[in-house]
Amino acid sequence: MIRDQETMNVLLDNVARFVRERLVPNEERVAETDEIPADIVDDMKALGLFGLTIPEQYGGLDLTMEEEVLVMFELGKTSPAFRSIIGTTVGIGSQGIVIDGTDEQKAKWLPKLASGATIASFALTEPESGSDAASLKTRAVRDGDHYVVNGTKRFITNAPQAGIFTLMARTNPDEPRASGISAFIVEADTPGISFGKRDRKMGQKGAHTCDVIFENCRVPAHNVIGGKEGVGFKTAMKVLDKGRIHIAAICVGVAQRVLDDALRYAMERKQFGQPIAEFQLIQAMLADSQTELYAARCMVLDAARKRDAGENVSTEASCAKLFASEMCGRVADRAVQIHGGAGYMADYGVERFYRDVRLFRIYEGTSQIQQIVIARNMMRAAAR
Ligand code: COS
16 A cells, blocks of 8 residues: 655655665675675665554654555565665564554654654574474563563675664474464663674675574563563564565565666677677566566565555465565576676675575575465365
């Protein structure tokens, strides 16, 4: 749902210009330094990018899902690390509070997230609990008006920058699966929290992940999201349903960027006396990429509109994330191929995207987890 087309056009123009003029020229610098310059982060705050999905009453833009994916189509047209620095605050780090938080929790945290003053991060994955998220072992034991948290969270995006974590921990040890899990808001400077070394990654330089270690960390009981124990896994799944549509939209944006670059290269690069774009085997790669990109864009928009209409989009979110992330991988692979030898060389940038997009098929649920979610939902619907 688009609430006001004119306002939306202004926002999309602003984001597109920001990507073109501020982010694209800094891609190599970010890749080399593994840091997003502070002045760029400040500009992102000024543009309101941290508050895209925070309700207006708390200072955000309160974008609908359709509006959010349209913005991500634009923001995707540059290195994914730029999206990543706002991504957890716009998405998985904040949405637990937005969807299931109490009024007090919203009033306390959302304004700081909307302005970008505080970065939110999502702490679900553990050393022994990845795809099987319900098996997580981090414990939160009630002690008076606090919980004492012990455990380790792994590969946590933006953990080094985070001001708060949406933490999933087990409050009921007698329930080894989902119903024993609660969601918490945990301030990053709470005593008992420490951080592992920054992970060294295949790509997405400038986006940082690390372990977050909780040792007898005392979290106020009123920080249980929604004030209710035992429903934290459901909160996490609701957050991921939304997050998966967001990631699928980013995949569309990045694929568009690399395809644009490949097309430009194919039209400029001459071999056998003519631009290589004139050769049908190159055209096949361009056309297949365009077709798949179009399909992914349609899927993302449809899933977003259905979510805006209040429908359960667990299946559509997984379908969109599965298809768009796999599509993006294929498009990046073809873009390298179209560039030939230049595609393998760092100076042309396309190999960097090839490495960057590999993550899309893994985080916020691997392609195989999306397949499981889709098939299970199909079987449940058929059984009803
Ligand atoms: N929305 C709301 N509730 C949901 C839900 C959703 N999308 N999906 C599941 N639930 C509920 C279920 O209804 C069930 O509740 P009841 O017991 O009351 O019926 C509960 O959550 C447990 O669900 P389920 O039994 O399906 O859980 P499983 O352990 O079988 O696993 C998967 C579910 C595999 C889908 C989940 O673990 C998953 O998504 N794993 C990937 C994790 C991931 O994406 N990690 C990335 C980290 S963030 S970068």
